[in-house]
Amino acid sequence: MSATPPEMIVKNRFLGFLIWQSIPSSAIFILFKTFISTITTNTATSTSSSSRNPLLSYAPSLITLLTFFTFHLSQLLFSASLSLVSSPHPHRPAYPFELIVGFVRFLLVSDSSSASVPVDFRLRAKVSLSFVLFVAACAVSGSLGMVSVCWVKSSGFDVEWVIRGFGVGLLYGLVYVYKRRWVLEFPIIQRPPFFSFKMGLPSATTCAFALSGVAYLFSAVLRAILPDPFKRQVTVRKYITEQIIFCIGSFAMFLCWELSHHLHRVLHTKRFTFAPPKGSAAAETNPSEHLLAALEESNRSSLLQYLAYLDLCMVCENNVDTWRRAAFFEETGETYKRVTAVCLRPLEELALKLAEGLESQVDKTSQLSSQLLSPADSHLESKHWEPLNNFQACNNGIKIPCGKRTVASLTAGSHTEDRCGVAQLSGSNAAVISTLLSCLLAVETFMGKKTHVQTPSHLMGPAGIKWATSSTRRIDGAVAKKRGGPLHSKAYAVADVLRTSIYNIVSAFHDEMLSSAKAGLLEKDWIISSKPLFGTHELLLQKLRLFLDFRAS
Structure with missing residues (x-):
């Protein structure tokens, strides 16, 4: 497995997903197709022409074979669209109004090259297009699937099943995109694929039941507004049978889609x-x-x-x-520095973007009155607070889905496993602590927490005046109104992870840090000499002392 080229990993998993998803889909089709055929046979009158004509005895088997391949074609379409839209990165799509404005701007600009369109807008437009294609693919897949499962008559073709299937697929696609189920979430505990798939069967069945109920209500409303040519005069018994068949067929489609979604997540996050x-x-x-x-x-x-x-x-x-x-702890120290660099990269991006957003928010507050800046004006700051939506990327960098820290555990483990001392000699430990502290200060400032330096006695003037040592108090006032907003809970989760990571390192190096603090070398040994990503050296040192005293919260 390890000898597989990296570019073939995702392709092989997609091919394996296509093979494995055909097994539960086939089982569901055979089970529900047989059940629907039984219901239809019991409802048909004993004087039907098909029962008396021996030439039509093979018609049901031929129709079943045709619908079997049609059903798998619909599942293949859904699986392909699922792999197209799924991503571990929570991309932010462009809204319809933004797409219209961007398209008009593209037409009006004299230079119609791609350079005239911002890169961020092009990426968001591609995400929106992929969502539209996914919903359309779900609608087409629903039409093919519902006809394959529910059509059991050898005479005639009921167009109503196509319309109902289109509505079922459209409903599922919209719900799937709206609930952001396209984001791949890695499981907390890595289990064998078969066991993980088995654990998801109850939730998939429950979700299929709920969606089939909603689809029935949606179909009833749609049937009431259909034009006259599709409204047929049928008996009560036949009407009830059609409703039962629709409920069974829609449940079968939702169950296939849910199992495919669950299997896709299990195989791609292994x-x-x-x-x-x-x-x-x-x-x-x-x-x-x-x-x-x-x-x-x-x-x-x-x-x-x-x-x-x-x-x-x-x-x-x-x-x-x-x-x-x-x-990782080889003698040259190059491998350890590369490992810590790739772990800290998402944290550095988070701290820098938050710092940029906080500074720009201060500038806007100084230009406009705070009464004119409503918290609903998210478009003014969406590009700055977007990193908090990408929490999983940061989460993988410092904390794996099972709840433990990566770079923090590696740094803490170097206390006993690093025999050559490459972690301390290369300056990686100071870089890790400084990055974690800077990121924590940036997140806490965004949450509205005051992050100013506590002025010691030697900074007091002769008249007892306390001299200012940091400008972060202005930022506190600019973002205090954001407390309780939609991103506050995400910021709180990021801050909790950062505190746990720092405490993990401090607990491992507690004695060494206490000795450095007594000797006055704590900043030299554990804080980088260059400018921090956020805050000042004094802020980072003060925050580190709070962790050293186990008083940071």
């Missing part, structure tokens, strides 16, 4: 080992090159990079593949 085979020459010389290449060279929002982060987390947090974790 851990992949980015390492050469144990015992090979590559494993003896440089076992970390495969992992670092996937982390550094892959697209930041691709599934391949998320799988690489997950593998790194498993190596750092568990007592598995200890030989790979020991290779």
Whole structure:
């Protein structure tokens, strides 16, 4: 498995998903098709022409074979569209009004090249287009699937099943996009694929039942507003039978889609080992090159990079593949610096973007009255608060889905496993602590928490005047109104992860940090000499002392 080229990992998993999803789909089709055929046979009169004509005895089998292939065609269409729209990165789509404005701007600008359109807008427009295509594919898949499951008559073709299936697929596609189920969420605990799939059966069945009930109500409303040519005069018994068949057929379609969605998530979020085979020459010389290449060279929002982060987390947090974790502390220290750099990269981006957003918000507050800036004006700051929506990317960088820290655990583990001292000598420990503290200060400032330096006695003037030592108080007033907003809970979650990570490191190096503090070398040993990502050296040092005294909260 580890010998597979990185570019083939996602392709192989998609092919495996197409193969495995056909098994539950076939079972559901055979089960529900047989049940619907039984209901239709019992409802038909004993004087039907098909029962008396021996030439039509093979018609049901031929129709069933045709509908079987049609049903799998609909599932293939849904599976392909599912893989197209799914992503571990929570992309932000462009809203319809933004698409219209961007399209008009593209037509009016004299230079109609792609350079005239912002890159961010093009990416968001592609995301919106993928959502539209996914919903359309679900509608077409619903039409084909409902006809395949519910059409059991050998004479005539009922167009109403096509319309009902279109509505069923349209409903599922809209719900899927609205609830952001296209975002791949890695499970907290990595289990075998079969066990994970089995654990998702109850939730998939429950969701299918709920959606089938909604679809029935939607179909009843749609039937009431259909034009006259589709309204047929039928008996009460036949009407009831059609409603039962529709409920069964819609439930079968929703169940197939739910199981495909669950299987897609299970197979695509399974851990992949980015390492050469144990015992090979590559494993003896440089076992970390495969992992670092996937982390550094892959697209930041691709599934391949998320799988690489997950593998790194498993190596750092568990007592598995200890030989790979020991290779991080090789004598030159280059591997350890590369590992910590890829872990801190999403945190650095988060801190820088939050700092930029906070400064721009201060400028807007100084220009306009605070009464004119409504909290609903999210368009003014969406590009600055967007990193908080990408919490999973940061989460994979410092904390794996099972709730443990990656870079913090690696730094804490270096206290006992780093025999050559490369973590401390290379300055990686100071970079990790400084980045975590800067990011924590930025998130807390966004939450409205006051993050100013507590002025010591030697900074008091002769008249007892306290001299200002930080300008972050202005930022506090600019963002205090954001407390309780939609992003406050996400910021709180990020801050909680950061505090836990810092406490993990402080607990491991507590004695060394106390000795450095007594000698006055705490800032020199554990804070970088260059300008921090957010705040000042005094703020970072004060925050580190709070953690050292276990008083940070």
